[in-house]
Amino acid sequence: xxxxxKELRIDFVxxxxxxxxxxxxxxxxxxxxxxxxxxxxxxxxxxxxxxxGRDAFLLASLGAxxxxxxxxxxxxxxxxxxxxxxxxxxxxxxEIIGRMSLLKGDAKDxxxxxxxxxxxxxxxxxxxIEWVSGSKGGRIDVIDVATRSLHTESGDTHxxxxxxxxxxxxxxxxxxxxxxxxxxxxxxxxxxxxESKVHNDIHVIGDASIAGSMPKSGxxxxxxxxxxxxxxxxxxxxxxxxxxxxxNTCYSLVSPDYGISVAAVYRYSEDKGIYxxxxxxxPLIADEKYRLWEARxxxxxxxxxxxxxxx
Numbered sequence: 001x002x003x004x005x006k007e008l009r010i011d012f013v014x015x016x017x018x019x020x021x022x023x024x025x026x027x028x029x030x031x032x033x034x035x036x037x038x039x040x041x042x043x044x045x046x047x048x049x050x051x052x053g054r055d056a057f058l059l060a061s062l063g064a065x066x067x068x069x070x071x072x073x074x075x076x077x078x079x080x081x082x083x084x085x086x087x088x089x090x091x092x093x094x095e096i097i098g099r100m101s102l103l104k105g106d107a108k109d110x111x112x113x114x115x116x117x118x119x120x121x122x123x124x125x126x127x128x129i130e131w132v133s134g135s136k137g138g139r140i141d142v143i144d145v146a147t148r149s150l151h152t153e154s155g156d157t158h159x160x161x162x163x164x165x166x167x168x169x170x171x172x173x174x175x176x177x178x179x180x181x182x183x184x185x186x187x188x189x190x191x192x193x194x195e196s197k198v199h200n201d202i203h204v205i206g207d208a209s210i211a212g213s214m215p216k217s218g219x220x221x222x223x224x225x226x227x228x229x230x231x232x233x234x235x236x237x238x239x240x241x242x243x244x245x246x247x248n249t250c251y252s253l254v255s256p257d258y259g260i261s262v263a264a265v266y267r268y269s270e271d272k273g274i275y276x277x278x279x280x281x282x283p284l285i286a287d288e289k290y291r292l293w294e295a296r297x298x299x300x301x302x303x304x305x306x307x308x309x310x311x
Contacts, residue, residue, distance in 0.1 A: 008271075010082030012057050012097070013089055020054075021061055031055060034280030037062050041285050046110055050102070051213070051276070053079050060099040067101045069110065076102070109133045112215060113252060113260055116282055120254035120291075140165065169216075171208035178202070186210050191273040192244060193231035194224055203228050212274030214266055220248040222309055244268050248279075251298035259294030261301075 011017065027037050036043045042063045047056045050068035060066045070076040079102055087097040121129040132138035137154035143165060150158045170185025180187045180198050187204040188197040191212050196202040205228050206221030214220045227244040234241040246266040253259055264279030282294060
């Protein structure tokens with residue numbers, strides 16, 4: 001990718017991407033291993049936060065079919081332009097781009113660790129779990145409590161003996177009453193310090209904040225809290241704040257003995273805000289022992305984050 005002072009340009013033809021394509025190490029790279037490209041396996045991959053498209057291009061260069069989803073209008077346009085330029089080069093680049101599909105949409109039509117969850121559901125609970133995305137009729141319009149029925153925008157009706165409805169999320173009432181939220185219901189913040197962009201000297205962390213590429217998770221909020229604390233302390237002492245680094249790790253149990261995880265590291269820049277610099281998810285291709293160990297790691301992870309937060 002090449003970034004100029006006045007223009008952001010996504011380049012799949014030259015620069016760092018071309019160097020990685022030629023000398024990166026093929027399927028021996030950590031990202032490829034994490035995504036299950038091993039042992040002759042080539043999974044289909046959804047990149048729900050496409051960003052600059054580097055990871056998607058790498059995975060496509062290794063043979064994977066990759067669907068990129070980007071909700072930012074500008075980034076979607078830049079990705080489309082970059083993919084078009086690469087395709088017009090012909091040869092290997094055209095083949096790689098041919099394995100990449102770019103969609104404009106909200107990543108909430110997908111969810112974190114989706115492929116891993118759906119694989120686990122099929123293995124452990126075949127025929128018992130159905131997931132319907134928002135764009136495919138999953139948005140709920142009316143709830144009929146008397147009949148325990150959910151009516152969707154598309155006209156479908158879902159009934160259940162037990163219905164657990166989670167409404168669309170937004171920042172808590174305290175943030176709304178304090179006037180810290182925008183029209184979408186979330187709190188704009190300086191992503192370097194987490195100071196509110198609406199009211200000075202008020203800091204917002206966690207799910208309520210708009211924190212760039214970071215997910216809304218407890219671990220992310222813990223990381224943001226430490227950066228926020230550093231920002232406040234350095235301000236009070238009148239010294240420069242160190243450049244922040246953020247991290248998120250999340251374990252999930254599909255069953256007590258079936259664990260999956262995702263981890264990522266983030267940095268901050270003036271032009272991009274908080275952006276992801278690395279990370280990965282559990283491999284799709286893994287045996288029962290691997291999933292069992294992840295489940296045990298999840299227990300340790302939970303104990304660690306709980307102690308870190310509450311002491």
